[in-house]
Amino acid sequence: MEVSRSPHGLGAREIRDRVRRGELKAEEVARSLLGRIHATEPALHAYLYMDDEAVLDRARGLDLRVARGEDPGPLAGVPVAIKDNLCVRGTPTTAGSRILSAPGAGFRPPYDAGVVERLLGAGAIPLGKTNLDEFAMGSSCENSAFGPTRNPWDRTRIPGGSSGGSAAAVAARSAVVALGSDTGGSIRQPAAMCGVLGLKPTYGRVSRYGLLAFASSLDQVGPFARSAEDAALVLGAIAGHDPRDATSADVPVPDYLEAVRRGVAGLRLGVPREYFAVSVEPEVERAVRSALAVLEAAGARLQEVSLPHTPFGIPCYYIVATAEASSNLARYDGVHYGRRTPGARTLLDLYERSRSEGFGDEVKRRILLGTYVLSAGYYDAYYLRALKARTLIRRDFARAFEEVDALVAPTSPFTAFRLGDKVDDPLAMYACDVLTVTVNLAGLPGLSLPCGRDGSGLPIGLQVMGPPFEEGRLLAVAGAYQAATTHHLEAPAVGDTA
Amino acid sequence: MSLGRDEVLRLARLARLHLDDAAAQRLEADLDRIVTHVEKLGELALEDVEPTTGAVDTCNVFRPDDPRTGLTVEEALANAPARQAGAFRVPRVV
Numbered sequence: 001m002e003v004s005r006s007p008h009g010l011g012a013r014e015i016r017d018r019v020r021r022g023e024l025k026a027e028e029v030a031r032s033l034l035g036r037i038h039a040t041e042p043a044l045h046a047y048l049y050m051d052d053e054a055v056l057d058r059a060r061g062l063d064l065r066v067a068r069g070e071d072p073g074p075l076a077g078v079p080v081a082i083k084d085n086l087c088v089r090g091t092p093t094t095a096g097s098r099i100l101s102a103p104g105a106g107f108r109p110p111y112d113a114g115v116v117e118r119l120l121g122a123g124a125i126p127l128g129k130t131n132l133d134e135f136a137m138g139s140s141c142e143n144s145a146f147g148p149t150r151n152p153w154d155r156t157r158i159p160g161g162s163s164g165g166s167a168a169a170v171a172a173r174s175a176v177v178a179l180g181s182d183t184g185g186s187i188r189q190p191a192a193m194c195g196v197l198g199l200k201p202t203y204g205r206v207s208r209y210g211l212l213a214f215a216s217s218l219d220q221v222g223p224f225a226r227s228a229e230d231a232a233l234v235l236g237a238i239a240g241h242d243p244r245d246a247t248s249a250d251v252p253v254p255d256y257l258e259a260v261r262r263g264v265a266g267l268r269l270g271v272p273r274e275y276f277a278v279s280v281e282p283e284v285e286r287a288v289r290s291a292l293a294v295l296e297a298a299g300a301r302l303q304e305v306s307l308p309h310t311p312f313g314i315p316c317y318y319i320v321a322t323a324e325a326s327s328n329l330a331r332y333d334g335v336h337y338g339r340r341t342p343g344a345r346t347l348l349d350l351y352e353r354s355r356s357e358g359f360g361d362e363v364k365r366r367i368l369l370g371t372y373v374l375s376a377g378y379y380d381a382y383y384l385r386a387l388k389a390r391t392l393i394r395r396d397f398a399r400a401f402e403e404v405d406a407l408v409a410p411t412s413p414f415t416a417f418r419l420g421d422k423v424d425d426p427l428a429m430y431a432c433d434v435l436t437v438t439v440n441l442a443g444l445p446g447l448s449l450p451c452g453r454d455g456s457g458l459p460i461g462l463q464v465m466g467p468p469f470e471e472g473r474l475l476a477v478a479g480a481y482q483a484a485t486t487h488h489l490e491a492p493a494v495g496d497t498a
Numbered sequence: 499m500s501l502g503r504d505e506v507l508r509l510a511r512l513a514r515l516h517l518d519d520a521a522a523q524r525l526e527a528d529l530d531r532i533v534t535h536v537e538k539l540g541e542l543a544l545e546d547v548e549p550t551t552g553a554v555d556t557c558n559v560f561r562p563d564d565p566r567t568g569l570t571v572e573e574a575l576a577n578a579p580a581r582q583a584g585a586f587r588v589p590r591v592v
Contacts, residue, residue, distance in 0.1 A: 102579070105577075105579055107577050108576070110569055111569075203554055204554050204556075217552045217553060246556075246559040247556065249554065312538065312541075314535075315535060315537075315538045315539050316539065318532065318535075318536055319536055319539075335579070336578060336586060337578065337579075339579070340579035340580065345589055346589055349589070350588060350589055352514050353516060355513075355514055355515055355516075356516040361524075364525065365528055365529070365532075367515065368506065368513060368515070368525060369529060369533070371513045372501070372505075372529070372533070373536075375512065382533075382536065385540070385542075385544055386536075386539060387549030388542075388544040388548070388549050388550075389539050389542055389544065390549070391547050391548055391550040392544075392547060426528050426532060427531055427532065427535055430532075440553075441550075441553075442553065
């Protein structure tokens with residue numbers, strides 16, 4: 001259906017241009033978004049935390065600045081949803097876990113994440129915190145301790161994960177843009193499932209300061225948007241060096257908006273044959289192949305390439321990620337913040353009871369697996385072997401990028417599955433990430449954009465992967481594709497009876 | 499590959515998790531399947547391959563050793579489940 005032109009249906013670029021010129025009040029935009037959130041939330045459950053008054057206060061403050069002749073910045077008045085594993089000062093931050101949300105004792109960070117600070121500095125209006133799989137561990141949003149988010153295209157289906165709330169909100173127009181985090185596909189896969197654009201930047205491109213750590217050598221924050229232009233706008237605002245994250249890269253931030261309009265003439269696009277060899281649904285493959293034809297018609301040159309170690313991505317990833325998680329999640333101890341189980345007599349008892357009550361099954365599974373692969377006697381057989389496999393996966397990409405400028409493939413082998421379908425089968429759930437984890441292991445940028453829908457009307461994602469710090473090239477591919485097609489303008493029918 | 503119940507309980511102790519019998523049984527079955535799956539890496543010849551620990555090659559990132567303000571005691575303790583005399587309160591240790 002066609003979305004009305006009320007502010008919640010506008011893009012970030014148009015909102016900020018009109019707010020800057022004083023033609024549109026940030027407050028009017030905020031009110032429109034809040035109305036849209038209240039109309040869609042009963043069906044979706046994309047948000048875990050909202051504070052309408054705080055949103056309106058910030059919007060009014062911004063309007064005052066515009067009235068005084070100030071420029072509030074490149075995201076002036078743009079409402080942004082924020083995944084609930086990013087710290088926002090004084091705002092409940094749960095990571096979708098009971099361990100940070102004890103009744104009356106929920107965690108409220110004493111500081112803003114680096115990306116939140118930058119968004120605020122650019123004039124954005126944070127709308128609320130979005131739902132996720134607990135500690136970003138999952139591919140369906142079903143591991144949230146607070147219940148799943150539903151796919152706006154079909155409420156019996158998952159929105160993808162772990163950043164399912166952010167993806168669903170942008171698709172449903174209950175956010176204009178959003179932030180997510182991607183450790184093994186957690187931005188790109190839900191973007192594919194919900195029919196929006198999601199970009200996982202190069203490792204180090206965006207600060208991880210204030211992101212609740214899952215796997216520190218893989219985690220990266222990135223934007224969700226409906227258009228390549230809006231993703232470019234948000235990435236430009238959040239990218240850049242942050243001395244508070246020692247792995248953040250001191251690399252200049254280019255003009256990503258300019259990159260979106262660069263086109264793909266002469267660009268060499270590699271099609272990795274292994275990404276079609278896993279059981280990709282025929283409708284997904286068809287949509288991706290026809291997207292490649294669109295890019296070819298726009299001037300790109302397609303060429304088949306091989307990334308031979310792709311089949312080892314999942315085993316490698318689930319060793320590396322769980323090892324790092326088992327260490328990172330040691331900090332949730334019932335002592336410093338979050339849930340403490342009452343009545344413990346000893347410190348050990350306090351730790352064990354608080355953690356056992358606070359963590360959900362998938363988090364426990366990953367902590368135990370990570371503890372196992374790091375433990376004496378198994379370290380060489382599992383963890384060290386995974387680190388070596390990671391080298392081979394990295395080399396695959398490095399070799400491919402000697403021949404081509406970017407890689408194009410499906411984001412997910414299938415479209416959104418039904419809630420409950422995989423929740424009791426961890427290996428089936430892990431397999432969702434088969435086409436996305438390799439990019440994280442190699443530290444590369446990856447993007448997913450909608451390229452059609454299957455026979456049930458469910459969105460299909462096209463993945464674009466590039467060499468380090470070539471986010472602009474990925475956005476150029478996305479921009480060229482969106483200039484030639486209309487998939488990114490399609491909107492799900494949700495909350496429209498309100 | 500079978501880890502066995504004792505190994506699962508040992509891992510749980512190391513990870514400061516308490517598992518009841520039902521949870522231990524479920525997790526043992528899950529971990530057996532997952533470990534079997536990741537053993538696929540055994541198919542690779544890795545003897546001469548250097549391990550990759552991170553996605554970027556930077557190391558030893560320093561900042562100037564200048565004094566900076568951090569959180570105040572009040573801010574640092576604001577989220578503590580229990581506190582006393584400017585410190586986190588825990589059950590008796592000694």
